Amino acid sequence: MSTAAGRFQRLMLTLPRFAAERTQSLSKLAESLEVTQEVLLTDLQSITDRHDLPAGFQEPVSVAIDGDSVTIDAAHFLRPMRLSQAELAALELGLRLLSRDADGETATLLDTLRTRLQQCIARLPRDEVYEGLRDGALAPSGDAHVRTAIRRALRQSRVLRIEYLRPGDSTGASRDVRPFRLCWSNGSWYLVAWCEQAEGLRNFRVDRICGAVLTERRHDGPQGLDDPALAQEAVPFLGASSAPTLVLRYAPSISRWIAERDGLPLEADGSAIRTMPLADRAWAIRHALQYGAECRIIEPEDLRSELLETLEGMAVKGRSKK
């Protein structure tokens, strides 16, 4: 965006701030506009430093600066501009990302919101060039009602009662959790929450939460947690620091996909090696199985035997079906 356009947009946000109070603190204003004081001053000077003005011309914007105080008169610019089509298109992409993931009630609310936002834009010729150029969706991940309940629990700091189906269990178990974070990573949503039953931080795959109900209880949020650690890529392996190490080797025929997804370097023979904490043996076996003969468990050895047993069971079942 050109300098003039950038300044213009900042000014159109700055000037309406003086509708209620003509004099304001420059430093506070800069802070609230998320720009430096230098940028703010330069923007204001760019329209007020004038020479050779015709006699009788009344400047539409007058600015007086005294220390940290700035006084502005801008009679025609006391309201912000309407949203532009480009701004609406950006918000609409966000709304579409939310609505593809939403339950019926939320989707209706989002539709109404879109209509209201349409009322806030300035319609211009050629607006249609923006339409339909961007879209998006995250992979569907479980019940939309569950995600809505989690979002509400996060907004209201409420304890959530969830019905969680662990990978190996045939029925769900009820748990009261204090939601801390809802993360989308590598194709799935994960709820990071303090589990009151386990008295520890746990990671729940949202598509395995069969039901979620907001309780009346509020909580103060998890205290003393290492926040940056939770933002790491290894969300599924949260809390597994004491687990044994799992080492997998992916054959050269598939390693380029693995290298791209996990950011791994390729070995000299073209294979890729991945090391991670072994938090869940069943998960590790199924993970290896999805790559068939192209993935090998290097460590731990007993897991390799377990994988073979699983495959033998599958083969026997196949023979008996014939």
Add this chain to the structure above:
Amino acid sequence: MGVSPKLQRWIDLMAALLDRRYGLSLAELRIEVPGYRAGRPESVRRTFERDKDELRRLGVPIDIVGRPGDPDPRYRLAGDRFYLPYLVVAGERGLVRPRRIDRDGYRAIAECEFDDEAVALLADAARRVSEIGDPMLVAYAQSAVRKLATDIAPEFLAPTQGVRVLPAIARASPEHLEVLGAALLHRKQASFTYYGIERDETERRTVLPYGLAFTSGHWYLHALDPARGEIRGFRVSRMRELSVNARAPGTQDYEIPATFSLADRAAPRPAWELGEEAPVEVLVRFEQTNGYTTVARRLGQRREADMACYSVRRREPFLRWLLALAGDVVPLSPPDMVREYHALVQRTLKAGRAVA
């Protein structure tokens, strides 16, 4: 330092137009706007036309009043089309209204009411946009939210804390997204070197961009590839040496056909549903109920209590997905898929035994 004659002209022009309900002709604007006084009429007209077009691109709705072809039309900037409506938030404690400006030019501004829950979703939407890596979108979403924040208190406009979309490791370059966004807007042809991971080959592509979609954590350019005569999806993170046709900047290289729907292409689909092969209906039986099979069921069409049907275009990804279910789900038909599944089990077992 920092003086901008152009910006001064823009502000003067807008102020002059906002001041006159019925608009002004260019001759009248030459009196009202100091920046248009000096110079020959043709040169001033060119400057004015450029200013008008740039302001329109920035969202300033300057209208032309008069018949088409009128050599001396009037130009108008109506306050009710320019100023943001007053935004009212409806919440549990009733309506929260912003302070109205009791001055000429502002009294006719309409109100627009938002539900407080909807405003929270709007904040979440803006946050989501800021997480997906396109700097142009981030700038537009932020400036939209700042405008809305003039009337809506921060407690309503706060995104839900703790909801995050973690970026993929192989991310699209922000510069590429910006360049492709501009190419799309101006309908200009784009060229890039593309790594086709399936065939493990890199080649130069020249395409007509139809849309950008953020699907399952990755940006894809959906574009017509004239060399292949079809619309294809290109993962932006696999592009290098991107350039856009710089010839004839004021003209469009192509039009996006009305039949093209980015929404259809943006929807995430399992790997076995992608591709152009004719789909095969595969019936499977669930032998166990657990966390894995519950998730797997959702991807198919339920047939009976323990059966589901999947529409499969690409066999290999589907068979590997079945294999990963470790025997909890088994294929029942068609027979060739059942045979291929068991062959895959045997092959994997053999490889595992060889290692052991």
